[in-house]
Amino acid sequence: MIRVLVVDDHHLIRMGLCGLLESVPGVTVVSQAASGEEALEKVRADSPDIVLMDIRMPGMGGIEATKRIVFSHGSVRVIVVTAFNDDVYPNKLLKAGAAGYITKNADSSEIAQAISVVMAGEVYVSPSIAQMMVVSGLRPGQESSPLAQLSERELQIAQMITSGHRAAEVAGILSISPKTINTHKYRIYEKLGVTNDVELTLAAVKYGLIDPSEIL
Secondary structure, X not given: OEEEEEEOOOHHHHHHHHHHHHOOOOEEEEEEEOOHHHHHHHHHHHOOOEXXXXXXXOOOHHHHHHHHHHHHOOOOEEEEEEOOOOOOHHHHHHHOOOOEEEEOOOOHHHHHXXXXXXXXXXXXXXXXXXXXXXXXXXXXXXXXXXXXXXXXXXXXXXXXXXXXXXHHHHHHHHOOOHHHHHHHHHHHHHHHOOOOHHHHHHHHHHOOOOOHHHHO
């Protein structure tokens, strides 16, 4: 049996994914987690083969959790399952070590296919996202999202700041100094053409980094 850990901060989404996985032959859900930190604990405790990972969660979030899991547990395959259907996150997560990237509207057959592909040592990306990435790459004159300019770490920090975390909190979660966080913030501001956290949040909403409902 392929052992799966489901990670998402929304209980109903976790339950929905677990329900879909029940219909996939040869797969069993060994545990669930609601944050990146909890995901790391569950990986150590339950030794899953696959982690279905959300991106936006309290604390370190999916990008950092993916990097740490891949670094510390090389045999574990991470498949990102997200509502974000754009050309920024797939590249960032795949560079962070994710073996797959699918959207939350995937059905059980696609999830089964993704698990099969990554267990074979290959990379799986949902067809709609793969097509979007290819089309984006074939249009060099097309204006892309400014978020694409951000490094993995900058994107992660921008996400955490616009979710309400202070610089000191971000530094503690990521185990880096507040001075380094502020250096990253300056570069983020410069790349996105903003001057403060309010403008950064507005840009994050405009370009799909965060859901507007999350700041109300």
